[in-house]
Ligand SMILES: [Zn+2]
């Protein structure tokens with residue numbers, strides 16, 4: 001199994017390679033990054049946001065049509081929302097093997113702070129790995145340092161480390177070994 005990362009043109013360029021490499025390292029799986037081939041629908045002008053569910057619908061259709069067996073993560077730059085949630089870092093649909101993360105609220109600029117590329121990369125790796133974790137059957141974890149902890153704020157995300165706690169790691173290893181059979 002590989003991890004497939006679609007990089008949208010609206011996300012900061014040049015980060016795809018480091019982010020995919022770090023994510024691949026976390027899972028000990030090969031991670032491929034390529035330009036996003038899926039049209040981003042779901043923009044709601046009155047909110048200046050995109051409905052993450054619509055994005056996942058398009059991604060799901062593309063993955064099925066192309067018969068892609070691997071988990072697919074889309075990295076986009078547009079700000080996301082979903083039903084009942086005013087904003088979110090990312091969303092996964094484990095039943096369809098697709099997930100999306102947005103860089104919109106992961107960069108310091110959004111919070112009026114100086115831009116730091118290495119911080120954006122770190123947050124994208126953690127958030128992207130979190131959503132891929134869901135695709136590989138992981139659920140939320142109570143350990144605030146674990147990748148599978150659900151971050152509500154950027155501070156929560158920064159408190160996490162690039163690490164799966166032993167419980168999550170063992171579920172993950174089981175899920176990965178099942179797909180290898
Ligand atoms: Zn989650």
Ligand SMILES: [Zn+2]
Nearest residue numbers: 141146165168
């Ligand atoms: Zn955990």
